[in-house]
Amino acid sequence: MADDNFDSELNRLRPTLLRFAVLQLRDEQAAEDAVQDTLLAAFEGRARFAGRAQLKTWVVAILKNKIVDRIRQRSREAPLPEVGEYACESEEFDALFAADGHWQEPPADWGDPAKALEQGRFYEVLELCMKALPENLARVFLMREILEMETDEICKELAISSSNCWVVLYRARMRLRECLQLRWFGEGAEAE
Numbered sequence: 094m095a096d097d098n099f100d101s102e103l104n105r106l107r108p109t110l111l112r113f114a115v116l117q118l119r120d121e122q123a124a125e126d127a128v129q130d131t132l133l134a135a136f137e138g139r140a141r142f143a144g145r146a147q148l149k150t151w152v153v154a155i156l157k158n159k160i161v162d163r164i165r166q167r168s169r170e171a172p173l174p175e176v177g178e179y180a181c182e183s184e185e186f187d188a189l190f191a192a193d194g195h196w197q198e199p200p201a202d203w204g205d206p207a208k209a210l211e212q213g214r215f216y217e218v219l220e221l222c223m224k225a226l227p228e229n230l231a232r233v234f235l236m237r238e239i240l241e242m243e244t245d246e247i248c249k250e251l252a253i254s255s256s257n258c259w260v261v262l263y264r265a266r267m268r269l270r271e272c273l274q275l276r277w278f279g280e281g282a283e284a285e
Contacts, residue, residue: 099139103132110156117160117235131156165250203278222272234265
């Protein structure tokens with residue numbers, strides 16, 4: 094790919110990369126820095142790329158590594174609070190279940206999730222729901238589900254126990270479920 098064409102393709106991907114980075118890092122300046130580092134690394138590594146994969150796939154993989162680096166840097170600078178700080182939330186979640194572990198009120202039928210994913214608005218709602226998560230819940234969720242880091246690696250990076258990690262993941266998933274239920278799959282979704 095010629096340098097001019099490569100540059101224009103990278104510039105075309107920039108807004109998508111920035112949205113992804115902001116969602117992951119929750120800090121526009123850090124996201125901008127991660128995207129700039131990614132674009133620079135992609136440009137410097139363009140000879141190694143040589144069309145082996147889709148450009149977007151390759152650049153997003155670079156961005157994921159830059160985001161992980163920034164998360165690691167942050168985790169060394171400021172420790173996560175312990176799960177105990179979220180103790181009042183556990184009562185809210187416990188209220189969702191009966192004594193036998195079943196839902197008090199089963200989740201509504203979400204229809205065909207594959208069709209929902211095809212709709213662009215779904216991603217906007219998902220992004221809003223992700224931004225609504227407390228930073229610590231979002232960080233662990235994104236590391237596990239978006240950046241696909243192993244639980245052991247997350248625990249090491251954030252200096253938390255595996256049981257703490259699983260509790261945080263559970264809480265993040267429950268909050269996302271509740272938010273999507275209200276904003277996308279629920280009755281009030283059409284009003285927004």
